Amino acid sequence: MKARIITRQKLCPDIFWYEISAPHVACRFQAGQFVIIQVHERGERIPLTVAEAHPERGTIVLVFQVVGKTTLELSLLKEGEEIENCVGPLGNPSEINFFGQVICVGGGTGIACLLPIVRALSAAGNEVISLIGSRSRDYLILEDKIKAVSSSLFIATDDGTRGERGLVTDVLERILEEEEVRGKIQRVIAIGPPLMMRKVAEITRPHRIKTIVSLNTIMVDGTGMCGSCRVFLGKAMKLACIDGPEFDAHRVNFDDVISRLEMFRAKERLAWAVYRQQLEARQMEIKTKVRAKEGTASHD
Ligand SMILES: Cc1cc2nc3c(=O)[nH]c(=O)nc-3n(C[C@H](O)[C@H](O)[C@H](O)COP(=O)(O)OP(=O)(O)OC[C@H]3O[C@@H](n4cnc5c(N)ncnc54)[C@H](O)[C@@H]3O)c2cc1C
Numbered sequence: 001m002k003a004r005i006i007t008r009q010k011l012c013p014d015i016f017w018y019e020i021s022a023p024h025v026a027c028r029f030q031a032g033q034f035v036i037i038q039v040h041e042r043g044e045r046i047p048l049t050v051a052e053a054h055p056e057r058g059t060i061v062l063v064f065q066v067v068g069k070t071t072l073e074l075s076l077l078k079e080g081e082e083i084e085n086c087v088g089p090l091g092n093p094s095e096i097n098f099f100g101q102v103i104c105v106g107g108g109t110g111i112a113c114l115l116p117i118v119r120a121l122s123a124a125g126n127e128v129i130s131l132i133g134s135r136s137r138d139y140l141i142l143e144d145k146i147k148a149v150s151s152s153l154f155i156a157t158d159d160g161t162r163g164e165r166g167l168v169t170d171v172l173e174r175i176l177e178e179e180e181v182r183g184k185i186q187r188v189i190a191i192g193p194p195l196m197m198r199k200v201a202e203i204t205r206p207h208r209i210k211t212i213v214s215l216n217t218i219m220v221d222g223t224g225m226c227g228s229c230r231v232f233l234g235k236a237m238k239l240a241c242i243d244g245p246e247f248d249a250h251r252v253n254f255d256d257v258i259s260r261l262e263m264f265r266a267k268e269r270l271a272w273a274v275y276r277q278q279l280e281a282r283q284m285e286i287k288t289k290v291r292a293k294e295g296t297a298s299h300d
C-alpha cells in the first residue's frame, strides 16, 4: 500500500523523522512492531520500526538513519511524495505489563525504536529509567520525547558533548550497582547497535535480570518465507520477522547476528557507490542544462 509523506524533518546530520499516511498500520500498531517499506517499484524492501502511531490522523512515524542505498533514496523524498509500498504492522508486539522498575537502553536510532515501548511501559504503571546514548550531542535524538515518558533519564555521549562522557552501557553498569536500584530492577530492554545490545546482555547476566533486545537482522519478505532473518537462541533457530524482533538477550547468539549483518557488506558498498555516482551525474546534467538555458537567454 502506498504511503504519502506528510512531514519530513532532519533530526541530525543523517537521521530523518518521517510522518507518513498509513491508516492500515496506525490503527493496528502496538509498541515494538515494524513495517517493511519499498521506496519505489524496483526498490529493495527494508524494515523500519514504527516510532509513533496516530490512528486519529491515520499516520505513523518512521525514524531512519541513512546507512546505504535504500535509506539514501528514502531521505531524498520530499513532503507530499509517496513511498511505493508500506506493509505492516509486522512482528510481535513488546510484552507490556506491570513489572515494577525497568531500565530501557537506547543507542543511535534505537532510541526511536524504544520510544513507543517506554511510553507503553510507563502507561502500564512501571517506573521506567531510560538510558540513551550516541556518539555526540549532534547525533542524540528524541531526548525530550523520551524524557517526557520516563521516570528518570540518563544520557551518555562518546565525546561527552551531552550527558556523561562514555558509553550508555557504562551508565547501565554503574546504575545496577547503586544502592537504590540494586536487586530491584525487574527487566531491561535494549535497542541499538548489536555490539551495544551484546554488552547490555553481558552486564545484566550476572545480575540475573531478564533482558530483552530487538534484533535488526537482514529482512526481505518479513513474513517468514525467505529465512534471511534467522537468528540462533542457543541451538534453536528463530526468524526475527515472525518470532521476534524481540528476544531474550541472554540466549541470543550475538556473534552469529553480527557476522550475518556483515555478509552483504561488499555488495551494499557497491550499490551505495553506484547510486551516488548516478546521483552526481544527474545533478551535473541538470546544472549543464540550466547553464545552457541561461546562456541562450542572455544571447536573446
Ligand atoms: C525489525 C527491524 C527494524 C528496524 N528499524 C529501523 C529503524 O527504525 N530505523 C533505522 O534507521 N533502521 C532500522 N532498521 C535497520 C534498517 O532496516 C537498515 O538500516 C536498512 O535496511 C539499510 O538499508 P540500506 O539499503 O540503506 O543500506 P544497506 O547498504 O543495504 O545496508 C547497510 C546496513 O544495513 C543493514 N541492512 C541491510 N539490509 C537490511 C535489511 N533488509 N534488514 C535489516 N538490516 C539491513 C546491513 O547489514 C548494513 O549493516 C531495522 C531493522 C530491522 C530488522
Ligand code: FES
Pocket: 218, 219, 220, 221, 222, 223, 224, 225, 226, 227, 228, 229, 230, 239, 240, 241, 242
Ligand atoms: S524476513 Fe524473510 S523469513 Fe524473516
